[in-house]
Amino acid sequence: MTVSDAARPGPAKPAAERPPVLEARLLQKRYGNLAALDKVSLALYPGEVVALLGDNGAGKSTLVKALSGALPIDAGDILFEGAKVASWNPKTAQRYGVATAWQDLALDTTCDIASNFFLGRELVRGRFLRSLAPLNRTAMRQEVERVMGDMGIRVDRMVGQPVARLSGGQRQSVAIAKASHWSDRVLFMDEPTAALGVRQSAMVLDLAKGIADSGSAVVIISHAIPQVLEHADRVVVLRHGRKVLDCDRADTTPDKVVAWMLGMEAT
């Protein structure tokens, strides 16, 4: 399984020219006395890759959970295409095309790629779901091969193998391809490369870039700072629940980003 450049339609357009697809305004989330999110605002634009960075406990996962509808917030607003969303929960988020690619743990490793791809879609008002019932396994595999092929992932004969036989990078690619196929507006990835080596991480990050190039906003949390910055258009840094940096990738360096993460730059 490889990621090629062939499936990429080209570089993303400048984000600032379009309205945000998803926006958080002054989000607050407390756990007892701890402010996990302290008035965090963030706008996500179609076609961009945002690197969401911060030290352990900075609030990255909390922010992603809030934005993907998995965690109720204490205060603040979530807007989809400029309109406030009254109740943002996993179902609403899914309906709007917002998803999180969970780590490979979300895959059933005893099943093949195709079964995993369609697993759990019963809940969703779906594109071709209604026509899915009569599909046989061969048709499902062909569909998955087509979808993953469109993303530049070649699954070859792997498509019929149990997911347990795939490498970490391949599994992560399947999880990401699945999430992005069913949710085409915003894709969150919480530490997608945490368990991967450099080459497999590059494969996953290339995939993220390809998904953004097809028009989604992609948010990646990663501790591999220089590597994730190579693939990002924008950098957001959280520290102690506050957003301390939000700038174009070109306007910062890995050293400066680390300094912001550690509180060694003035806010």
Ligand SMILES: Nc1ncnc2c1ncn2[C@@H]1O[C@H](COP(=O)(O)OP(=O)(O)O)[C@@H](O)[C@H]1O
């Ligand atoms: N369910 C929870 N209960 C209590 N505290 C939590 C809970 N989830 C997260 N926290 C705390 O909120 C802060 C932010 O956590 P998190 O968003 O997971 O950080 P990050 O993903 O940046 O490492 C941390 O101090 C963490 O301990």
Ligand SMILES: [Mg+2]
């Ligand atoms: Mg986290």
